[in-house]
Amino acid sequence: MKKSGISRRRFIEYTGAAGLGIGLSSVLPQISLAKTGIKVASGAANPLGLAANTQAEGVFFSGGFGHAYIEYAAEIFAEVHPGSSMSVEGIQRVGERLRPRIIAGNPPDVIDNSGAGNLDTGALVGEGEIMDLGPLMSAPALDTPGKTFGETLFPGSQTSGLFDGVQRYVNIAFTVFGVWHSKSLFEEKGWNYPTTWDGMLSLCDTIKSSGIAPWTYQGKYPQYMLFGLLEPMVSKIGGPQIWKDVDNLVPGAWEHPAMLQALNMMRALHDNGYIMEGTPGLTHTESQAEWLQKKAAFIPCGTWLENEMRSITPVGFDMVIKPVPSDDASKLSWIDASSGEPFMVFSNGKNPVAGMEFLRCLLSKESAKWFAQNVGSIMPVVGGAEGVDLSSAMTSALTAVENAGPNILDRPSFPGWYSDIYSEVKDSMGALLTGRASAEEFIERVQEASDEVREDPDIVKFKRA
Amino acid sequence: MYQVSRWSAVSTQTVLIGWAVTVIFPMIWMIYSSFKTDQELFFSPWAPPVELQWDNFARAWTKAHVGDYLLNTLIVVVPALLLTLIISAMAAYVLARFEFVGRRFLFYMFLSGMLFPVFLALVPLFNLVNQLKMLNTFHGLILVYIAYSLPFTIFFLTGFFKTLPTEIEESAIMDGANPYQVFFKVMLPMASPGLISMGIFNFLGMWNQYVLPLVLISDESKYMLSQGLAFMLFKQFYENDWSALFAALTIIMVPTLIVYITFQKQIQDGITTGALKG
Amino acid sequence: MRRHKYRIIIPFLAPALILYSLFVIYPYAQAMYVAFTKWKGLRKSPRFVGLDNFEKMLGDDQFWNALSNNLIYLVFLPIITLGFALFMAFMISQKVRFSNFYRVTFFFPQVMSVVAIGILWSFVYHPTIGIFSSLLKAVGIERPPIWLGDPDTALWSIVAVTVWQSAGFFMVIFMAGMLSIPKSLYEAAALDGAGRGSTFFRITFPLLWENTRSSLVFITVIAMDMFGITFTMTQGGPDRSTDVLATLLYEHAFLHSRFGYATSIAMVYFVIVIVLTLLIFRVTRRETIEF
Known part of the structure; x- marks a missing residue:
């Protein structure tokens, strides 16, 4: 966090007075990051314990919502975890593209399994390929102080991701x-x-x-x-x-x-x-x-x-x-x-923690606002559409x-x-x-x-x- | 020859012109549509473009990377093609000209490869290529292309070698040439019409190949042409950039058309002689 | 020569055999085993179940539906495509004007990629902006068929695309045969006062057995496959009316995660193709006429 990598890493600025270090963050409720402007809640920077300099891989269905919102979430991810990154590839026909990699035991860390030709979720869960997202659900939310990640999501919005009571995926679009x-x-x-x-x-x-x-x-x-x-x-x-x-x-x-x-x-x-x-x-x-x-x-x-x-x-x-x-x-x-658009993390991916951490960034309030503003749909995140101009369609x-x-x-x-x-x-x-x-x-x-x-x-x- | 009545000549021409229009018209429509906006494409499909949308081609070339796909495809297809021809010719020569135990078996084994549904082998094939550390590599794809081109090429060339006269070969042997010299100096030049037609036939097959790269190449910067095209198609179900898709189709079709018109004689000759002599 | 022949046979066959065995035979052999297993196509290994998959197939309506669609293709594609190709080949080889132009044009769809053809023809059949529907509406037919959207017309619409794509290819195959028929035979027929029709049936067609045989093999393979064009145009729909074995097994494998069952369907497919090919060779073998 000192001088290293100034040229490459994104510059982080704290709200309030300049020069306040991370040690003081417990005093301040939130830290604001410069590029995306996200305000990270205290003690919520890395609750899942993402290792430093993790280069993770995400592959996402690119459909009606486009791909830009994923890129924005990756920016948040990189900003919250300087040195780490999430590569974001947008694809169609998720099943054809990923099945061979799953068989080979080399799946990406996190995916959006939506659209025509997607993977059979029931089979994936049945075969134990999909991570239990329990730790993510109970981790502190990224930019909503005092709440867990699960608590910031619309009530009932994640029930379809429960397989025999275990959270296997999170829905990121409220439809x-x-x-x-x-x-x-x-x-x-x-x-x-x-x-x-x-x-x-x-x-x-x-x-x-x-x-x-x-x-x-x-x-x-x-x-x-x-x-x-x-x-x-x-x-x-x-x-x-x-x-x-x-x-x-x-x-x-x-x-x-x-x-x-x-x-x-x-x-x-x-x-x-x-x-x-x-x-x-x-x-x-x-x-x-x-x-x-x-x-x-x-x-x-x-x-x-x-x-x-x-x-x-x-x-x-x-x-x-x-x-x-x-x-x-x-x-x-x-x-x-x-809620739909299921995002899941592979249990035997290289960085399942990074996958979960990415979802924490993706379903942050900041990302949800960006989604509402630019995609014109909403994420099932409480307060995720605050102060956003909505179209006639979304208003209706x-x-x-x-x-x-x-x-x-x-x-x-x-x-x-x-x-x-x-x-x-x-x-x-x-x-x-x-x-x-x-x-x-x-x-x-x-x-x-x-x-x-x-x-x-x-x-x-x-x-x- | 016999008399052809005027009426019969006219009706013949009518049928032929009708079919020519049926073949050509959809393509012209495609080229014409590639200059329109998406709005025009859907709302006034028959009207001429209000303004030529060169931007469609720019988007297809840059945003959809059609240029990169073209280059990638050439990098894979050219070596794969040359190796396919030489390897197949060697095998076909032996199968056509030598009597040995298992010859028939081998011939039918190669033949059977033409009949099996390719995508069924995809998952085992993927595992294999993965174990060989050749996923997402051009050389891996080249080897697989060769392997899957062998059945038809060997089938074809075996038939071709059988039709070649044996006298020249025999006289070369009498003159003391060793079998390698006979093959490379005598047989191969004699087989060149067959090789050319197979070269073109396989070129088209590899150029349009879709299923194999779909599984073996997942890195978008290494996509092949058909793969890139299908990728664009599936994308359009969500993004509605149909005009760029049409532009991409046009970009791909024009070189195919030029190559085809240049070599059409060889393509057709080769295919017919080979297809008939298996 | 005899004693040394293996010195050339072995090195000449080796590269082809190695590549073919490794990348073609080995994956297919694995697939053969998979046909007798239950396998989700994920990491857990296939579980051997004997003939279960084949028993299930007997009672599977979707399997019989797909097979019967393949049979329709197997009956009609050869008749329509080869008949039309033969007809055109005959006409063009009669020294009509522009014959070269026709020959080049008709063959062209064969060199296009299936993806491109699928996209093009989906638009040709489009119910509102498509060429056919617009034409029919222009001549006063208010409710033209919804080509790809109606189970009664979808399969035939695909037949038409396949004819469009491959008729030129078969035409060229037939033309090659026609050009190799000695002119003297035609001249003799002309002297006998034979017309175009009787010349065709008495001379041309009987001398084309070899071309017909090869064409039948090719069209059989096409009729059994049909995957590319079906997948880009209808995905087997509407209501499974264009489903064929290839699309059905693809669906079982990649949509329902039943790789074992999918592979057993592919085995049936494979057996049908092999049997038909051998049958064609047997039936046409003795008919070849030497001249």
Whole structure:
């Protein structure tokens, strides 16, 4: 910390008077670092005991959120630990790229396992490849004095990363899922967002007669209709226990009447011709691009939509997100909101401590603010969006969360736990929305896949409370 | 020859022109689209570009490193190609001209390599290359390229050597030439049409190879061309920089087209003679 | 010569054999073992399970679905591609105008990378900005097929791309055969007053057996594979309508972490290719006509 490496290391400046050393940091609540401006809480500089001069490696899915926020977190990491660094590579198709390295026992230290073609998390956890993040969760937070890392994260935001009670990954993006439309288009046409599904269907009729297709979805990836519509609808109609039963592979879980009702409600979109022509042939960005051209009024998505489509969004489009309506208008505000984008640390990487330490930097308040400001989405970090100008999309999402109050719906875990069931849901959803499968057939297909998983002794099972 | 009616000539030309348009049009559309902005690409796909977006090419070249990928690919493909040809020619000559125990077995063993799905061997192959400390190296990739080019090249050249007349070879032996001289001084020059066509055939295969580098090269600065292209494609699912992708496709296709037009005679001759004489 | 021949055989074969055994045979041999194991493709070693994977395959609808798609390719790709290639080869070798231009143009897709072709054709089939849909809409068809998005058309759309890519290649193979047919035979036929059709069926086609055989082997390998184009265009969808053995086993290996099962599917694939190849050689062997 003295003179060494002045030319290369980043210059550190303390708040208050110059010349106060690190020894005095217990007196000062926080230390501010020059480049990123992060204020490190006292005693929180290195609770996990990162060795000096550690050169660690991170490989991250680079998707809708881009890659710049990872680079920023790496800057924080390097600034908090002069001499150490985290290399940050942005990739797609994480599984293809990393599986051989895992087999060879040479995984990177920390990864973002997201996007199409990612690694099967259930298998990784089952084989003991993934670090227990317990020490990270109970370590002091980087820039929130007096709190542990775990305490600074939104309550419930990390439950999907719990495998039999052990934290195996942390979600770094807080995402609201729902139905999107263009505020300006709706104002221009005098349309109002409906409060029930019947209201939705009659609005669709109006929209259709005006020459615009009421709905589109991410065609080749029908799973968007799972988290955009089916999940919240089922919870609203039959209660959140249904998805827990689904996750726990309870026999007949998919045959719940609420499931049938919700699927029939969705199927009505196809039966009435409300889905935009050509939708099944489009990729997610292509269908979203069509929607941006106002060829369709509604599209399901999560809050990454805004950033993903930023480069081709027309000025004045004003996208906003709303919860999906169901049978009961009083439950309109209930909304799916959860954290996603799982980051995990390999137990036999070269520097697992560096991996965890990087996550502590990534989910710091400073990094969260940068994320909110520059990516337009939020991290599940308390106070992470303080003083940040939010777009209309993000404002609408936060309003939706606020309106929901205690009725924030959890997302089911089966997509991450049992890839076979998830595959079947994707295929069957496509079939349902193109009229090739009835709601009953959907249920039959998916229940069968679920039964097969339950009876396959080679698939590691997980439980959810 | 026999009479061809006017009507028949016209209908022949119609079919041929129709197919030529089908082949060429998508490529022209691609080149044309590479000069547009993303907005134009999606919102007015048929309109001509409002302004030529040379910037797409700049982004493809610098940000997407198409230039680096081109260079990397050449560094690997040129030596891999030369070694493939010489090693295969030696093996094929022996398989075609000598009778020995296991000859048939060896021939079919090499032949079987053409039929197996490549990506199945990827994980064991990765482990092997890892143990040899050749991951992320150009020489490692070169050796693997050679190994996976051998089946077809040997298959082809064995057929080719069989078609060559034996008289010249026999007279060289009568003149006292040793087997090495016979091979390098007599057979190899005689086989040069086959070697050229195999050279071009393998060049194209290696140039477009995707799966092998995907697993063996993970360092982005050492990416091969197809790998870089697919990398860009998967990236566009999230970044929507389609215009740069189209520009990159154009950058890659133009040299391929030039090489192809220059050597099209050899390519086609070689492929046909070889493909038929296995 | 006889006693010394191993002095040339061994050193000439050695480099090829060493490289091939090390980088090709050895990994495949390992893969053969994996077919009889359960293995997640992670660090824990494969566990031998005998024929379990093959038993499971018998009752696996997805396997039969993928296999039947391969069979559709195996039936239709040779008929369409080779038929079309033969037709074009015949026409071009009849000294039509611009024959050189056609020959060069038609072959070109063969030299393009599959990734590039996949990207290009995804846009050609695009439901809103694609070439086909726009054309059909322009002539008044309001609801053109959603090529890659509809299970009824997706597979045939891929057939079309494969024909587009490979017809030129097979055409050139056939043309080579046609050029080697002695002119005197045609002249004799012309003297007999044979028309174009009967010349083709009585002279040209029977003399092309060798070219047909090689073409059949190549197209069989293509029809059994189909991985590259399927993976870049549909990933086996929609609703598994374009799934083939190669994409299915890729999914089992890399999505569901079932390397053992995936490898056993690959074994079946391998056996089918080998059997078909041998069959083609056997059926066409005696038909070769010497001249």
